[in-house]
Amino acid sequence: xxxxxxxxxxxxxxxxxxxANVIAGTEETxxxxxxxxxxxxxxxxxxxxxxxxxADTKHLFDNRYGTGQSTVDGIxxxxxxxxxxxxxxxxxxxxxxxxxxxRARGAGANVIVVETDPLKAxxxxxxxxxxLPMLEAAKQGEIFVTVTGNLHIIRKEHFEVMRDxxxxxxxxxxxxxxxxxxxxALSTGHSPxxxxxxxxxxxxxxRIRLLGEGRLINLAAAEGHPASVMDxxxxxxxxxxxxxxxxxxxxxxxxxxxxxxxxxxxxxxxxESMGIRIDALTEEQRKYLESWEMGT
Ligand SMILES: NC(=O)c1ccc[n+]([C@@H]2O[C@H](COP(=O)([O-])OP(=O)(O)OC[C@H]3O[C@@H](n4cnc5c(N)ncnc54)[C@H](O)[C@@H]3O)[C@@H](O)[C@H]2O)c1
Numbered sequence: 451x452x453x454x455x456x457x458x459x460x461x462x463x464x465x466x467x468x469x470a471n472v473i474a475g476t477e478e479t480x481x482x483x484x485x486x487x488x489x490x491x492x493x494x495x496x497x498x499x500x501x502x503x504x505a506d507t508k509h510l511f512d513n514r515y516g517t518g519q520s521t522v523d524g525i526x527x528x529x530x531x532x533x534x535x536x537x538x539x540x541x542x543x544x545x546x547x548x549x550x551x552x553r554a555r556g557a558g559a560n561v562i563v564v565e566t567d568p569l570k571a572x573x574x575x576x577x578x579x580x581x582l583p584m585l586e587a588a589k590q591g592e593i594f595v596t597v598t599g600n601l602h603i604i605r606k607e608h609f610e611v612m613r614d615x616x617x618x619x620x621x622x623x624x625x626x627x628x629x630x631x632x633x634x635a636l637s638t639g640h641s642p643x644x645x646x647x648x649x650x651x652x653x654x655x656x657r658i659r660l661l662g663e664g665r666l667i668n669l670a671a672a673e674g675h676p677a678s679v680m681d682x683x684x685x686x687x688x689x690x691x692x693x694x695x696x697x698x699x700x701x702x703x704x705x706x707x708x709x710x711x712x713x714x715x716x717x718x719x720x721x722e723s724m725g726i727r728i729d730a731l732t733e734e735q736r737k738y739l740e741s742w743e744m745g746t
Contacts, residue, residue: 458486462496469496474694474701476500476687480513480544481599481623486705498701500690505708507682507716509545516675518549520668521595521621522557528646528661528671529617531593534558539591541584542598543570546621550595551579562587564603584608594618595667596627605629609636612658617647619661621668628664646671681723685716 458475461468474497477483483503489495502508525531538559540551551561551574563574564584571581582590588608592615596603599622609632612618620627634640637650643659646667650658662670689712694701721728731739738744 458482462489462494466496472497473698474498474500474691476502476690476694477705478502478508478683478687480509480546483705484599490703490705495703495705498694498703499705500694501705501707502683502686502690505686505690505713505716507713507720508686508708511679512675512683513545514549514552516549516679517546517597517621517668518551518553520672520675521546521550521597521619522553524621524646524667524670524672525593525595525617525619525661528619528644528667529659531617533593536560536592537562537590539564539587539594540579541587541594541596541603541627542600542622543567543574543579544597544599546597548577550597550621551577554593555579559593562591585611588612592616596620597622598627599623601626602629602632603627606632606636609633609652609658612656614656615659617659617661618664619667620664621666625664628660630660630664633658633660682716682720685719686712689716 458477461472477486477499480503483501486495486499486501503513522533526533533554534557536559538554539562540547540554541564543551543563543565547563551563555561561579563571563579563581564587565571565574565581574581584603585607587594588604589611592613594604594616596619604618604627606629618628633650636652638653640648640650643649646662648660648663650660652658661667668674686708690708693709693712
């Protein structure tokens with residue numbers, strides 16, 4: 451079954467009586483997996499969970515290409531802005547952030563990345579993006595997207611230095627990545643200018659445009675991920691559930707990865723469905739890769 455945060459929360463709080471009948475759960479989202487791993491660490495997880503998000507055929511495609519495309523789609527549908535030449539700030543250079551950054555750059559935007567993880571920041575630098583602390587990016591950006599899974603990425607001190615007309619939106623976690631109460635506190639009032647666009651008027655006359663009430667913009671203003679990328683995510687859900695049922699009673703109350711064989715099979719099936727054929731290793735190549743006697 452697909453656990454969503456609500457189901458997990460309910461079974462682990464008010465309805466613990468249900469847990470005994472649960473064979474296992476599967477978790478679709480990055481944030482959900484983070485929470486479940488922390489529950490495992492604290493010894494409060496009541497049944498095994500398979501982290502579907504961590505499968506390569508999930509996050510490399512759904513998070514990167516699905517969120518990347520649909521987030522830009524949501525921004526464009528909501529604002530009809532021209533991305534070419536805009537300074538476009540992506541907060542978080544994880545799988546979703548990479549996708550958003552690639553698509554925004556493809557549309558001609560100058561992408562600025564904000565990160566807290568040095569490795570991801572370095573990757574963004576070498577992928578050719580500008581990398582700045584949030585306070586600096588806040589001064590320069592014209593469009594902002596948060597995709598971190600974290601809290602209050604854009605907050606009071608950032609709103610205070612933003613340019614007039616800056617557009618802010620979130621494609622990460624619930625509606626908590628942008629500190630909306632802080633924006634409200636800085637504003638004399640707000641009103642809609644278009645569907646999904648709320649314009650906040652600050653005391654000094656600047657305007658900041660919040661899209662989709664700070665909720666996931668790809669779902670609020672666009673249609674979410676295309677089916678042709680969700681197919682792999684749902685194949686992981688289905689095959690991970692089958693795996694859990696087949697291994698009923700042998701899994702511990704831990705967070706497990708999707709078995710590699712399932713991941714590889716989904717990639718193979720996806721390629722087949724796209725009519726794309728690839729080579730197989732020759733017997734000689736397979737032996738060469740497996741041996742230590744040759745070529746060392
Ligand atoms: N909109 C959608 O349809 C959709 C789809 C998939 C995932 N998500 C959500 O998007 C979020 C990101 O997912 P992901 O798979 O890219 O996760 P990820 O873990 O790969 O990336 C998140 C990145 O954010 C960075 N980060 C954390 N705090 C930060 C901060 N204060 N400032 C700047 N960077 C910070 C992390 O270092 C990390 O590199 C999650 O909440 C996930 O659930 C949304």
